[in-house]
Amino acid sequence: MLLHLCRWLQENSFIAVINGTSWSAAALEIVHYFSMFIMVGSMLIVDLRVLGVIGRRQDATQLADRLFPWMWYSLALNFLSGFLMFAGSATSYYGNDVFYDKMAVTLLAVIANIIVQQKVRTWDKLPAMPVWAKAVAFASICLWVGAIIAGVEVPALTGVG
Amino acid sequence: MDGSSVNSGANFAVGFGHWLQNQPFALSIAGSDWAYPFVQATHFTGLSLFVGTNIAVDLSLIGIGKKSAAPFQISEMLLVWNWIGFAVAVTGGFLLFSVSAETYLTNMAFLTKLGLLIPLALVLHIVIQRKAPEWETAPETPSVAKIAGCAELLLWLCVATAAVLIPYVG
Numbered sequence: 001m002l003l004h005l006c007r008w009l010q011e012n013s014f015i016a017v018i019n020g021t022s023w024s025a026a027a028l029e030i031v032h033y034f035s036m037f038i039m040v041g042s043m044l045i046v047d048l049r050v051l052g053v054i055g056r057r058q059d060a061t062q063l064a065d066r067l068f069p070w071m072w073y074s075l076a077l078n079f080l081s082g083f084l085m086f087a088g089s090a091t092s093y094y095g096n097d098v099f100y101d102k103m104a105v106t107l108l109a110v111i112a113n114i115i116v117q118q119k120v121r122t123w124d125k126l127p128a129m130p131v132w133a134k135a136v137a138f139a140s141i142c143l144w145v146g147a148i149i150a151g152v153e154v155p156a157l158t159g160v161g
Numbered sequence: 162m163d164g165s166s167v168n169s170g171a172n173f174a175v176g177f178g179h180w181l182q183n184q185p186f187a188l189s190i191a192g193s194d195w196a197y198p199f200v201q202a203t204h205f206t207g208l209s210l211f212v213g214t215n216i217a218v219d220l221s222l223i224g225i226g227k228k229s230a231a232p233f234q235i236s237e238m239l240l241v242w243n244w245i246g247f248a249v250a251v252t253g254g255f256l257l258f259s260v261s262a263e264t265y266l267t268n269m270a271f272l273t274k275l276g277l278l279i280p281l282a283l284v285l286h287i288v289i290q291r292k293a294p295e296w297e298t299a300p301e302t303p304s305v306a307k308i309a310g311c312a313e314l315l316l317w318l319c320v321a322t323a324a325v326l327i328p329y330v331g
Contacts, residue, residue, distance in 0.1 A: 156194075
């Protein structure tokens with residue numbers, strides 16, 4: 001069923017065209033990398049602020065309000081470009097364990113971001129950042145680095161992508 | 162420059178590349194199953210921090226994003242981590258380069274990226290970093306600040322484009 005869906009995606013004429021010419025394949029890669037830098041970068045800044053190693057004189061809420069919209073815009077671009085690249089060779093990604101690991105780690109990282117975004121206002125009003133806030137921020141940093149490692153391991157270990 | 166000196170320059174570069182990629186550290190990265198992807202991941206993590214902090218400052222100069230009542234000095238707070246990201250990215254990038262230095266030194270996309278786009282982007286980056294505290298506290302962001310922020314964003318996008326094109330032209 002899922003494999004059937006993968007085959008259907010891959011044979012879709014739009015998907016085939018966008019992955020088929022080298023300039024559009026390169027454009028997808030550029031969008032995927034650059035949006036990843038903005039997404040992970042803005043999240044790391046907020047995490048580092050929650051951990052207290054960056055700009056303690058600025059309040060975390062103000063920083064988070066500035067950066068979170070960009071994190072979500074770039075996540076949308078990142079997901080879109082990533083999905084189009086996935087769709088181009090969907091049947092090779094189907095059954096690719098490292099790719100599933102990448103998706104799982106990325107999903108956990110996004111969940112950690114959502115927690116930080118929801119809670120940062122509350123944490124900011126406390127006299128000091130609570131320990132569990134720092135734990136979530138630290139986990140978020142580790143998960144993003146893990147997502148990047150998993151991302152480069154997909155072609156390195158499985159030859160796909 | 163006449164033809165022969167161009168040639169000797171190219172020969173020197175190829176010779177250097179050959180020497181570098183045969184150094185023990187480069188050979189051990191190339192020969193290991195796990196080292197190369199980890200070096201790649203290091204490069205990308207450093208870049209995320211570097212480009213992320215750059216774009217945060219640029220976007221705030223351009224004036225996109227939530228407005229706050231008080232002047233918001235984002236550049237100052239990000240300065241240290243911006244350069245930490247840069248150092249990590251350069252370290253990872255140098256190691257990636259050293260694995261197949263000879264090929265990179267004859268790749269036009271790589272030469273454009275390293276010889277032209279990165280120096281330009283870095284010069285503009287340092288100018289912005291020096292000027293930002295003044296620009297950010299001004300009651301109205303000067304238009305030169307907006308143009309500089311926009312130009313820097315586009316330049317780093319060009320750097321990423323050149324990087325992606327390396328395997329396509331090589």
